[in-house]
Amino acid sequence: MALDTFLLRELAAAAVLFLISHYLIHSLLKKSTPPLPPGPKGWPFVGALPLLGTMPHVALAQMAKKYGPVMYLKMGTCGMVVASTPDAARAFLKTLDLNFSNRPPNAGATHLAYNAQDMVFADYGPRWKLLRKLSNLHMLGGKALEDWTQVRTVELGHMIQAMCEASRAKEPVVVPEMLTYAMANMIGKVILGHRVFVTQGSESNEFKDMVVELMTSAGYFNIGDFIPSIAWMDLQGIERGMKKLHKRFDALLTKMFEEHMATAHERKGNPDLLDIVMANRDNSEGERLTTTNIKALLLNLFSAGTDTSSSIIEWSLAEMLKNPSILKRAHEEMDQVIGRNRRLEESDIKKLPYLQAICKESFRKHPSTPLNLPRVSSQACQVNGYYIPKDTRLSVxxxxxxxxxxxxxxxxxxxxxxxxxxxxxxxxxxxxxxxLIPFGAGRRICAGTRMGIVLVEYILGTLVHSFDWSLPHGVKLNMDEAFGLALQKAVPLAAIVSPRLAPTAYVV
Known part of the structure; x- marks a missing residue:
């Protein structure tokens, strides 16, 4: 009996010591670990997801006014940190760039990008480096862009000819459709060696609709991404739409790929981008690109290459229609530098500071990706005195x-x-x-940054120099946004154009 009492006393003492030491250790750790950044409490189970609404970039900007430049949100079972000022963005995308060099898993990467087999969503590693290297060397880098200058000149010539025809017929030009058609053909000439659309019409408009749908659905905050245990339910129907869209894109890309392989003998001595990628499928680190990787890369180049640049150009033209004095000043600068007897050439752009300023102002006010593509922390870290746990998603x-x-x-x-x-x-x-980081920054900056700037400056400059712009009679300009991975105009811009150059300037 005495032994039992002794044991009970010892056990009780041990339990008390354990609780005291556990409490002290927990208190010390709590004191030594900085707090999480401030942020909204959110709802049970779903966290802050319902607070984002239909325009997450706007909702997050409003929250940042209350909670500060570095903000933490519990999103379902995941954590997300949001940077909303230049200094906060610099801390994540420059100082901690390597730690935030990967993308978090998400439905867009799985169902649209061939299970992250592309360049945009691939992990930072050998395959991503190989895809990026090949893209830069043969399409997106400075030397490559110079090599396909003539392609841009010719395709832009086709576009302004079509606009002249619309002008003669007194028909409005639907700007995003026209831009997608021209840009897809530019990119097709570089990647595949030929135009992908012979005429502007139902086929090119369907492609544009597919690209917009891809960018829109990939930009959604999908509940299943943040609460993986219920992802199978697809409560918003987002994943069903992605799977259907992927089938359509895969059929198009497979057709392009097979037709290209069948005509390889015709391009001997004059390879296009796809020929070069196929010939360099291996790298020194033992990484080999599969056919799926290559199709996924084509999807990146066609979708991001057309939609992001075209949205910036469309917003720029809309702002000039809203502010005619800006259009007038741009015309005056171009008439002085170029005159009206020829088209604008890319070499003219460096002599057109006001045009460049218009483009920068569009990048500032209407960035094509309002929330930079998400990243995720590989390790826990600190920013501005706050603790950022491992596997925290980052939105800038x-x-x-x-x-x-x-x-x-x-x-x-x-x-x-x-x-x-x-x-x-x-x-x-x-x-x-x-x-001003419309293309992001750091290791995962948009691979097409150089190309995007060249396309926006050259195409916008040509459209402004070549035509007078006005709205159709009785139409009011709508400047509402439609959220997606790329920031679209809610109502596509349709405008009346009238040629302002000598007739010979419109001959291809």
Whole structure:
């Protein structure tokens, strides 16, 4: 009996010591570990997901005004940190770039991008490096862009001829359809050696609709991505739509791929991008590209290469229709530098600072990817004195940075002049100035940054120089946004154009 009492006393003492030591250790750890960034509490189970609404970039920008530049949200079972100022973006995309160099798993990567076998969603590693290297060397890099200058010139010539025909018929030009048709053919000539659309019509418009659907669905905050245990239920129907769209894209890409392989003998000595990729499927690290990797790369180049640039150009033209004085000043600059007897050439752009300012202002106010493509932390880290756990998703609110009154004077105004003098004159959109990062920054900056800037400046400059622009009679300009991976206009821009150059300037 005495032994039992002794044992009970010892066990009780041990339990008390365990609880005290556990409490002390927990308290010490709590004191030594910085707090999570501030953020909204959210709802039980689903967290902050319902707070994002239909325009997440706007909702997150409003939250940042309350919670600060680095904000933490519990999204289902996942954590997400949002950077909303240039300094916060720099901390994640420059200082901690390597730690945030991967993408989180998501339905878009799985169902649209061949289970992340592409360049956009691939893990940072040998396969991603090989895909990026081949794309830069033969399509997206500086030398490659120079090599296909003539392709852009010819395809843009076809486009302005079609616009002249619409002008003669007094028909409005639907800007995004026209741009997608021209850009898809430019990219097709480089990748496949031929135009993918012979005429503008139902086939090219269907492709445009597919690209917009891809960018829209890939931009959704899908509940299944944040609560994996219920992903199979597909509560929003997003994954069903993605699977259907993937089948359509895969059929198109497979057809392109097979036709290209069947005509390889015709291109001996004059290879296109796909020929070069096929010939360099292996790298020194033992990585080999599969046919699926290559189809996924084609999907990246065609979708991102057309939709992001065309949306910026469309927003730019809409802003000039809203502000005719900007269009007038652009015309005056171009008439002085180029005249009206020939088309604008890419070599003219460096002599057109106001055109370049218009493009920068569009990148600022209407970034093509309002929330930079998500990244995820490989290890726990600290930012601004806050603790960021491992596997935390990162969103950089590029849209909010572009409209931050602490960074930009009168940010809601479209004022290209802000880039002509003063502190903003040397700001560049290529990822080094975090006040203006329309393509992101760091290791995972958009691979097509150079191409995007060239296409926007050259195509927008040509459209402005070649035509006078006006809205159809009785039509009001709608400037509402439609959220997606790329920021579209809710109502596509349709405008009346009238040629302003000598007739010989429109001959291809």
């Amino acid at each position: 609110n590029i849209w909010a940075i572009g409209r931050d009154p602490e960074v930009w004077e009168n940010p809601l105004d479209f004022t290209p002049e802000r880039f002509l003098s003063g502190k903003n004159a040397k700001i560049d959109p290529r990822g080094n100035d975090f006040e």
